[in-house]
Amino acid sequence: MKDLARYIPVFVLAALAGLIMAALLNPKVSGFGAHPLLGKPMPAFQTTSREGQTVTSADLVGKPVLLNFFASWCTPCRLEHPVLLQAAQNKNIRVLGVVYGQDPNLESYLTENNNPFELVLRDPGGRVALTLGISGVPETFMLDANGTVRFHHTGALTSDLLADALEEAKVTP
Amino acid sequence: MRKIFFFLVVLLCCAHPATADETLADLALEARAQALFHDTRCASCQTQTIDSSPAQVAIDMRALIRHRLTEGASDVQIRDELRAAYGDAIFLTPPVQKNTYALWILPVLILLALIWIMRHGLQFDRKTT
Numbered sequence: 293m294k295d296l297a298r299y300i301p302v303f304v305l306a307a308l309a310g311l312i313m314a315a316l317l318n319p320k321v322s323g324f325g326a327h328p329l330l331g332k333p334m335p336a337f338q339t340t341s342r343e344g345q346t347v348t349s350a351d352l353v354g355k356p357v358l359l360n361f362f363a364s365w366c367t368p369c370r371l372e373h374p375v376l377l378q379a380a381q382n383k384n385i386r387v388l389g390v391v392y393g394q395d396p397n398l399e400s401y402l403t404e405n406n407n408p409f410e411l412v413l414r415d416p417g418g419r420v421a422l423t424l425g426i427s428g429v430p431e432t433f434m435l436d437a438n439g440t441v442r443f444h445h446t447g448a449l450t451s452d453l454l455a456d457a458l459e460e461a462k463v464t465p
Numbered sequence: 466m467r468k469i470f471f472f473l474v475v476l477l478c479c480a481h482p483a484t485a486d487e488t489l490a491d492l493a494l495e496a497r498a499q500a501l502f503h504d505t506r507c508a509s510c511q512t513q514t515i516d517s518s519p520a521q522v523a524i525d526m527r528a529l530i531r532h533r534l535t536e537g538a539s540d541v542q543i544r545d546e547l548r549a550a551y552g553d554a555i556f557l558t559p560p561v562q563k564n565t566y567a568l569w570i571l572p573v574l575i576l577l578a579l580i581w582i583m584r585h586g587l588q589f590d591r592k593t594t
Contacts, residue, residue: 298585300581301578301579301581301582304574304578305575305578308571308574308575311567311571312571325552325554327552328548328549328550328551328552329550335549335550392521393521393525417525417528417529418521418522418524418525418526418528418529419525419529421522421525422522422525422526422529422547422550423550424550425508425550425551425552426508426522427508427509427522428508428509428520428521428522
């Protein structure tokens, strides 16, 4: 027993090292983990759209919404653009874009690539982005009909991810 | 000539990353802003604080924090707003709460274990024949 007692600090350090490794390997603990808005109502915000409307978070309730943060200079945004055009074909959802920052090439970008967005919300100072915990573009949220965030993805959206988003919001593909 | 060249190199290495931000005229508020910047992680370049990150999201976050300070928001309010959007990981200093007790106690336990080892040593019995 006395012999084993000598190794207690070693056991303690080994157990602590194991805890640290387990935490580092857990994707929910490493980095920022799951988005804090998942399962919660969209936070309040107000902004204006390219189409001249004042849009608030309350306007996102009633029908599932695919909310996509993008910019014309963003390469992954261009990569995911066909998926957004595909999403816009689904009449069971609304596809809204938020253009992050000042974007002088917005109009030519939407004209050249076709516009998948019902509305394009402006966010020149990034206030909407910061309210929603955006880390960069592209970043996509899926809200259900009640305005609750059901899906979040950082990076280019793929067809598979779009299918996941629709499933999480209980939308017919 | 070599001394001048060396001096210029040292001078460049000491240069702080300059930002194009507008600092607040109220020095006390700007000091609070800087303190918040130094503890807030850049959401894009996560190994940097927003103080030194050139990422647009960091620039926007600095502007937002300054704006909220001029509106009279407390540091706690600003932290709560950022935490609501980004989670606890947005700050370098983890909160003291149930899921972080182990994180705070860990360094103390490691220190105690090391002190114990230094005092008592690890003696391995060697049986001699």
